[in-house]
Amino acid sequence: MTTPAVAAPGPGRKPKARGPRGRMTFDRVSFMVVFLGVPLALFLVFVISPFLQALYYGMTDWSGFSPNFNFVGFDNYVKLAQDDIFRRSVFNSVLLAIVVPFATIVIALLFASLVTVAGGASGGVRGLRGSSFYRIVSFFPYTVPAIVIGIIWAQVYDPQAGLLNGILTGIGLEKFKSFAWLGEVATAMPASMFVMVWALVGFYTVLFVAAIKGVPAEIYEAARLDGAGRIRTIWSVTLPLIRDNVQTAWIYLGIAALDAFVWMQALNPFGGPNNSTLVMPQELFNTAFGKGQFGYATAMGVVLALVTLLFAAAVFIGFRLAGGRDSGGRL
Amino acid sequence: MRGSLAAAALVPIGGALASCASSGTGTSTGGGAATTAAGAANNPFGVASGSSVDAVIFNGGYGYDYVTFAADLMQKNQSGVTVKVTPSTQIAQQLQPRFVGGNPPDLVDNSGAGSIGFNTILDQLSTLDDVFAANNLEGTKIESTLYDGVREPGTYNGQFLAINYVLTLYGVWYSQSLFAENSWTPPKTWDEAKDLGAKAKAKGKYLFVWGKEAATYYQTLAVDSAIKEGGTDVRLAFENLDPKCWSQPQIQAVFAAMGECVKNGYFVPGGAGTQFTAAQAQWSNDQQALLYPSGSWIENEMKKATKDGFKMTGVPEMVLSSSPKLPYESLRSASGEPFIVPKAGKNVAGGKELLRVMLSKDAATNFTKTKLAPTIVKGLVPADGFGSTALQSQAKMLDAAGKNVFDYKFVTRYGTNKDMLVVWNAFLSGQTDVAGLTSGLQQITDKVANDSSIQKEKVTK
Numbered sequence: 001m002t003t004p005a006v007a008a009p010g011p012g013r014k015p016k017a018r019g020p021r022g023r024m025t026f027d028r029v030s031f032m033v034v035f036l037g038v039p040l041a042l043f044l045v046f047v048i049s050p051f052l053q054a055l056y057y058g059m060t061d062w063s064g065f066s067p068n069f070n071f072v073g074f075d076n077y078v079k080l081a082q083d084d085i086f087r088r089s090v091f092n093s094v095l096l097a098i099v100v101p102f103a104t105i106v107i108a109l110l111f112a113s114l115v116t117v118a119g120g121a122s123g124g125v126r127g128l129r130g131s132s133f134y135r136i137v138s139f140f141p142y143t144v145p146a147i148v149i150g151i152i153w154a155q156v157y158d159p160q161a162g163l164l165n166g167i168l169t170g171i172g173l174e175k176f177k178s179f180a181w182l183g184e185v186a187t188a189m190p191a192s193m194f195v196m197v198w199a200l201v202g203f204y205t206v207l208f209v210a211a212i213k214g215v216p217a218e219i220y221e222a223a224r225l226d227g228a229g230r231i232r233t234i235w236s237v238t239l240p241l242i243r244d245n246v247q248t249a250w251i252y253l254g255i256a257a258l259d260a261f262v263w264m265q266a267l268n269p270f271g272g273p274n275n276s277t278l279v280m281p282q283e284l285f286n287t288a289f290g291k292g293q294f295g296y297a298t299a300m301g302v303v304l305a306l307v308t309l310l311f312a313a314a315v316f317i318g319f320r321l322a323g324g325r326d327s328g329g330r331l
Numbered sequence: 332m333r334g335s336l337a338a339a340a341l342v343p344i345g346g347a348l349a350s351c352a353s354s355g356t357g358t359s360t361g362g363g364a365a366t367t368a369a370g371a372a373n374n375p376f377g378v379a380s381g382s383s384v385d386a387v388i389f390n391g392g393y394g395y396d397y398v399t400f401a402a403d404l405m406q407k408n409q410s411g412v413t414v415k416v417t418p419s420t421q422i423a424q425q426l427q428p429r430f431v432g433g434n435p436p437d438l439v440d441n442s443g444a445g446s447i448g449f450n451t452i453l454d455q456l457s458t459l460d461d462v463f464a465a466n467n468l469e470g471t472k473i474e475s476t477l478y479d480g481v482r483e484p485g486t487y488n489g490q491f492l493a494i495n496y497v498l499t500l501y502g503v504w505y506s507q508s509l510f511a512e513n514s515w516t517p518p519k520t521w522d523e524a525k526d527l528g529a530k531a532k533a534k535g536k537y538l539f540v541w542g543k544e545a546a547t548y549y550q551t552l553a554v555d556s557a558i559k560e561g562g563t564d565v566r567l568a569f570e571n572l573d574p575k576c577w578s579q580p581q582i583q584a585v586f587a588a589m590g591e592c593v594k595n596g597y598f599v600p601g602g603a604g605t606q607f608t609a610a611q612a613q614w615s616n617d618q619q620a621l622l623y624p625s626g627s628w629i630e631n632e633m634k635k636a637t638k639d640g641f642k643m644t645g646v647p648e649m650v651l652s653s654s655p656k657l658p659y660e661s662l663r664s665a666s667g668e669p670f671i672v673p674k675a676g677k678n679v680a681g682g683k684e685l686l687r688v689m690l691s692k693d694a695a696t697n698f699t700k701t702k703l704a705p706t707i708v709k710g711l712v713p714a715d716g717f718g719s720t721a722l723q724s725q726a727k728m729l730d731a732a733g734k735n736v737f738d739y740k741f742v743t744r745y746g747t748n749k750d751m752l753v754v755w756n757a758f759l760s761g762q763t764d765v766a767g768l769t770s771g772l773q774q775i776t777d778k779v780a781n782d783s784s785i786q787k788e789k790v791t792k
Contacts, residue, residue, distance in 0.1 A: 061784050063451040065430040072784075079782075085750065158609065159601025183543060183603025183760060270544060270752045273603055273762065289423040291746040292451030293784070 054305075057298040064294030076299035086300065088275045089283040090307065093258050096193065096279065097311055100260075101253035103197045104204055105246060111138055111201070112208035113238060117220050118230045125220040135209060142202040150266020153195045157181040157267075188272040196263050200256065204249050211242035247319045254311050258304070261285070280304045373408065375465040375687070376680035380411040384681035387426060389442040390418035392628045393497065393668065393702050398440070398685075401694040405685055408468070414685060421445040430455060435673035437682035441493070442668050448746050449487060449669075450786050456492040457672045459485070462683050463494075468691035476690070478729065480736045481666050481707040488788055494686055495666030497698070498705045499626045500728060500736075501551055502662070503649065507642035507720060509618055517622070517646045519659055521556070521588035524622075524649055528597035531621050538597035540620035542607025546755035547748055550772075552624035553589060555648045555663045557581035558737060562656030563792075570741050570790035572780040577773045583765070584651050590765045593758070603756040612636040615643070624648065626667070630721040631702055643721040647728060661735035662728060666707050705729070744788065745779045 058076055062069035080086050115131035128134070141149065156163045159180045168176035181191045215238070223237050239246065261281040264272075271278030280300060288297035371377075378384075386402065388395035395418040402414035417436075419425050423445050429435045430452060441447050463474040463482070478498060485493035505517050513534070518524040528538035541549060558566045561581035568576040576582075592598060599620050602610055611629070614620040615637040623629065630643050637643065650659050670689075672682040688694055695708040703719045705712050705726065716722035742748050754771035757763045763771065779785055 064427055065447060065451040066455060067431055067433065075784075079784075154606065157604060158606070159604045160599075160613065161609065178599075178601035180601040180604025180760065183601065183605075183756060185757075185762065268543070270749050273753070273756055273760075275753055286749055289427070289445060290448070290749060292423075292448035296784070 051305075054298050054301055057295055058302045059299075060295040061293075062295040062298075063292045064288060064297075065292060069295060072295070076296050077303075079296065080299055080303060085275060085278070086280075086283055089271075089278045089280045090303070092189070092276070092278055093260070093280045093304075093307065095189070096196070096257040096260055097254045097307075099193055100196050100200070100257040101250050103193070104200045104253050105249055107197065107201050108204035108208055108249075109234060109238070109246075111205040112212055113230070113234050115205075116209055116212045117233065117238070125217045125224070135206070138205045139202040141199050144199075146199060146262040147266055149195065149199045150263045153198075154182070154267050157191060159183070182268050182277075183273055185273045185276050188268060188276045192264060192267050192272070192277050195267065196257065196260065199263070200253060204253070207245060207249060208242060211245040212238060215241045243319070243323065247315065250315050250319075251312055254315065255308060258308050258311065280307070372466070372470075374684070376461070376683045378409055378412055378678070378680045378684045380409065382412055382678050382681055384412065384414040384438065384678050384685055385436040385676070386414060386416045386438040386440075386682070386685060387419050387422070387436045388416055388440040389422055389446070389668070390420050391443045392632050393698075393704070394418075395440075397694070397698045397701065398689065400697050401685060401689040404468075404691075404694060405688045408688070409684065412681065414681070423447045430673070433675050435676055437672065437676040437678045438685050439671050439673065440496075440668055441671050448744075449493070450744060450788070452671075452673075453487050453490075453492065455673055455675060457674050457679055457683075458490055458492060459494055459672065459683070459686070460491050462686050462690070463491075465683075465687055467687065468693070473687065473690050476709055477707045478664075478666075478709050478736075479734055480664065480738070484665050484667075484738050484740070485669060493669035493671050494690075494707075495669045496689060496706055497628075497666060497668045497702075498664065498707050498729070499628060499667040500645075500662050500664040500725060501555055501624070501626050502645035502647055502724075502728060503552070504623050504625055504629055504643055504645050504721070505621060506615075506618065506638075507644045508640050509621070515621070517644075518649055519646075520653070521585065521649050521651055525588065525591060525595075525597075527621065528592055528595060532595070532597065536618070537599045537620045538592060539622055539624075540599040540610050540614045541602040541759050542605050542610030543603050543756055544752065545607035545610070545625075546602070546759055547742075547751050548624050549589065549759060550742075550751060550755055551626075551663070552648055553582060553585045554739070556585045556650060558663070558739075559648065559657045559659070559661055560584070560651045560655045563737075566737060566739055567790060570739050572741060572745075572776045572787070574773075574777060574780070576776060577769045581651065583769070586765045586768060588651075590758075590768075593761050598759055600760075603760040608632070608636070615641060626665075627704055627721070627725050628667075630719060631704060643719075645721060645724045645728060647732070657735055657737070660728070660731040660733075661737065662732040663738055664729070664732070664736040665738040739790075741776075745785065747775050747779060750775045 059071060059073055060069045061072050061075075111134070115127040115135045117125050117127065119126040119128050119131070155161075159165060159178045162181075164181065165176050165179055168179075181187050219237060219241070220233065223233050228236065258279075259281055260279045264277055264279050264282055268277045271282060281304065284297045284300040284304065287293050287300060384402075384405075386398060388398045395416060399416045402416050405414055406412060420443060422439065422441055422443060426435060426439065426447065430447075435455070441449075463477075465473055467473050467476060481495065481498070482491055484495045485491055487493075503517065509515075510517065513530075515527060515530065518527050524538065531538050539549075554569060557579065558581075561579065565579055565581050568579060599610070599613055605613075611623065611625075611633055614623045615633045618638065627645065630637075633643075647660055647662055670686055672679055672686070676682055690706075690708060692708070692711070695706045696711050698704070698706050699711050699722075700717050703717060703722050705722070712722055712726045714723075716726065742751065751772060754763070754768060754775070757771070758765075758768040780787070
């Protein structure tokens with residue numbers, strides 16, 4: 001342990017360690033306690049311990065309201081595998097985790113390009129006219145709490161009094177009179193997804209704008225001189241250069257989409273027509289507090305955690321593979 | 332030095348880790364200290380003077396001020412006793428840790444969408460027979476002042492554990508003024524309902540309306556109709572989650588009638604995407620629909636969204652034939668707002684005393700007057716119904732029903748309402764037919780029936 005401790009100093013950095021490792025002075029120990037011990041303790045108590053407890057409770061038949069319960073092993077997981085409503089909610093959550101990040105990132109990237117580099121074809125590289133205004137406006141939805149967004153859109157989608165049907169019938173599309181956007185199997189999920197994308201796109205636009213601003217303008221100028229159009233510029237210049245931001249955005253969005261509880265609870269608190277918008281956290285919540293089956297609900301939570309981890313792993317691997325292919329183009 | 336520091340850092344962690352979510356002991360013996368003056372006429376449960384009572388009340392359609400009213404009375408009667416009334420809209424979420432930890436409140440109104448499933452807490456509740464056996468503040472035995480059948484909804488596995496305070500009856504509600512204007516009469520049978528639907532359509536109106544969170548009001552209507560038609564056997568099949576309960580001929584006949592109404596466009600379209608109070612306003616304010624099946628809370632709920640001169644009135648739910656097993660006048664009357672007294676509460680006697688005050692004349696009259704709904708205490712609705720036609724009609728329906736009241740709990744007991752909503756929304760919007768409705772509902776009940784981890788209750792009468 002002592003010998004290789006100083007073996008690999010970073011390139012260009014001077015090795016700092018001199019002599020034997022410092023004594024355990026009070027200074028040193030208190031420093032370690034405060035900056036290592038306390039955060040570690042908090043992490044253990046508030047992250048690791050609930051995690052382990054969840055694993056344990058997932059294997060009990062705890063009702064949630066009494067101190068007594070029995071250990072049932074993997075029965076809950078067997079039951080989950082056969083539970084058609086839970087399977088439906090897993091499907092919906094996974095669907096959200098695929099569609100919402102993709103749609104959000106594509107739109108956010110387009111917006112970000114428009115307000116930074118997709119301006120006039122002559123002169124310096126710049127965004128569209130009035131781009132600072134668009135940039136601010138696109139951020140507005142993100143400043144509204146998700147529950148408010150959900151409630152507002154639930155009203156917009158109202159079949160009789162809603163703004164959307166009002167506009168559609170107003171321009172002569174009579175078949176949308178009393179059309180229940182959130183009540184039809186075919187439209188409930190897309191309508192809900194639209195609300196989520198609408199809510200999230202502003203923040204990621206700003207994120208991508210910041211990332212694009214970090215790219216030297218000369219590169220865009222060079223691309224333009226070589227005759228690259230706007231779409232080509234996004235695909236071949238912007239995207240490879242802000243790859244890391246896109247990857248981070250994808251993971252954050254995926255986790256937000258796997259949760260989705262607030263939006264779905266506001267739009268369709270009971271899971272939508274034929275459970276077409278039911279997501280895992282909703283089913284978990286209802287099983288725990290509505291049906292008083294905390295043990296079973298905890299098992300759902302464990303599955304949700306696994307799906308989230310799998311999703312993050314899939315994104316990392318996906319980007320690794322994609323990066324491997326066009327890493328030659330990276331600067 | 333190093334070791335001791337590490338140990339010092341680990342001790343609190345260990346403690347925190349050990350105190351996991353369910354480690355509460357739950358052995359505190361409630362009511363142990365409250366023995367002073369037990370049995371005295373003005374203090375039958377022996378509330379200790381100087382003690383405090385902790386009541387958590389569901390803050391829904393009826394608010395919680397009626398309990399505060401009773402609490403003030405109780406504080407006046409019992410010297411030195413303080414009562415704390417806390418409103419809550421999420422009973423289960425808020426009280427779950429307190430039940431697990433063994434320090435629940437002394438009185439809980441376990442109601443609303445976020446209520447605690449009864450089968451999870453039954454063994455933690457005090458029996459309340461002694462409250463009904465006690466005298467009210469006027470000196471009359473409480474049980475003799477109540478409507479028939481009020482003990483039933485609060486009885487679980489033969490034990491009387493919850494006092495349902497508000498008398499809720501289920502009926503079909505309409506606007507007396509609108510009906511008089513068009514010389515319509517409220518339907519008594521499903522055939523009459525279909526006729527009325529055709530008449531409504533001719534006027535550009537609809538027969539029924541529904542909202543997405545309340546689609547199962549039509550399940551209540553259907554099940555009640557079937558029970559009136561077929562009697563107790565039909566009800567018991569549902570209560571015991573019979574594998575063929577949704578295929579009983581009576582319920583099938585009602586479903587068929589409803590299916591026809593759906594097919595003929597007698598329902599306001601778009602209900603599956605409409606918030607339920609907005610849908611109800613299409614009936615009470617816009618008068619697009621003629622009838623709405625609901626519990627008697629409907630008047631209070633829609634108070635602010637009811638057209639002037641609407642004259643809301645209730646009638647019993649429709650029957651199928653001219654010779655139903657239970658008469659047309661029979662009602663599903665489920666007293667609602669279940670008040671429970673947890674065994675482990677610090678002041679069990681105080682919780683019961685507060686219930687005793689609530690069941691006495693002043694507090695009960697106050698409730699009826701301010702909420703326009705009857706409590707389980709008889710004879711407190713004056714002839715003018717405090718100016719409410721709905722309350723008048725409720726008193727009339729209850730009198731006409733007499734002993735012909737029934738109730739069932741198979742939906743609330745097993746918490747299946749949410750799953751059933753999905754099936755009903757699909758049916759009422761015409762996405763599935765009667766067969767789909769039947770198999771969907773049967774699947775939901777079968778799932779509960781076949782799940783050995785859910786404690787079942789056998790209902791025999």
